[in-house]
Ligand SMILES: NC(=O)c1ccc[n+]([C@@H]2O[C@H](COP(=O)([O-])OP(=O)(O)OC[C@H]3O[C@@H](n4cnc5c(N)ncnc54)[C@H](O)[C@@H]3O)[C@@H](O)[C@H]2O)c1
């Protein structure tokens with residue numbers, strides 16, 4: 001399946017021979033594959049790359065997504081004698097994709113790169129939209145740029161080795177895509193009892209990329225519409241930050257899932273979302289992600305983190321909120337009192 005994006009294509013579950021043909025046609029001077037230890041073991045071994053190439057391996061994890069790793073990647077690109085006509089293939093999750101894309105876009109002022117996302121999150125979220133970069137002193141995505149790959153190559157078979165918790169985390173972004181823009185996809189999702197019910201990811205992944213692609217094509221630099229992709233993230237990011245170092249640590253998607261539920265509660269309380277839609281969201285999120293125990297959160301600390309959200313303007317908290325399933329408003333004013341009530345009444 002092929003989805004045209006900006007100036008490249010997203011290709012889902014095509015035969016590897018097409019991948020090799022694409023590279024062959026470009027006549028690259030050098031091809032380098034960037035992996036971490038997991039994607040080397042589970043994905044690289046399964047990737048029948050024809051062309052002679054070199055490998056760069058970095059340790060896995062968000063803590064590697066920093067400029068020091070980039071220096072090491074740039075140095076290894078040089079050591080492998082890469083020039084302006086070389087190609088970097090980023091084989092991994094969002095960390096490899098964001099950082100590898102950033103390194104390729106800046107090495108010798110920019111060389112070609114191909115994204116081969118291997119986690120559910122990176123396949124449906126990080127794969128399109130052109131955002132690349134690294135964290136700085138623990139602040140996420142502080143240094144980076146917008147730039148597009150030559151191609152995004154998605155193989156849903158890679159998801160079979162992904163730890164269940166990572167799969168469930170990425171799934172939250174798929175749920176988000178349905179809630180903000182695709183009521184029909186939502187009706188299908190809500191029938192699922194568990195993620196184990198999904199034996200073929202191809203259709204869900206493709207439709208989810210389609211939704212994100214539609215948004216980023218209309219608003220490439222996040223001037224307006226693209227903000228709807230932040231649904232669930234104002235509160236979700238707050239929860240994720242507060243629980244980061246504790247025993248009840250949540251991965252990104254788990255926090256976003258609870259964030260979507262709390263933000264939906266804010267919408268109901270505002271009279272903007274029907275109780276029926278809210279109950280349907282609540283039932284599904286609690287079925288897949290469990291019941292969020294809000295007593296583990298210090299509300300004042302949560303409000304502080306949310307107050308610093310980059311979507312806010314002039315000290316006013318702004319959130320992307322749904323007013324019905326499949327429809328989202330990009331910047332709704334929310335008061336601290338509304339956040340507190342939603343959390344307490346959940
Ligand atoms: N560019 C964007 O638009 C965008 C959007 C969303 C998120 N992101 C970024 O993506 C990053 C998170 O991405 P992620 O969740 O993919 O994390 P990740 O890249 O850290 O991958 C998660 C874990 O899964 C392992 N893994 C990857 N593929 C595997 C496979 N097929 N089988 C077994 N293990 C595998 C990795 O080694 C890692 O340990 C964050 O840094 C976030 O900022 C970027």
Ligand SMILES: [Zn+2]
Pocket residue numbers: 173233252256
């Ligand atoms: Zn997210």
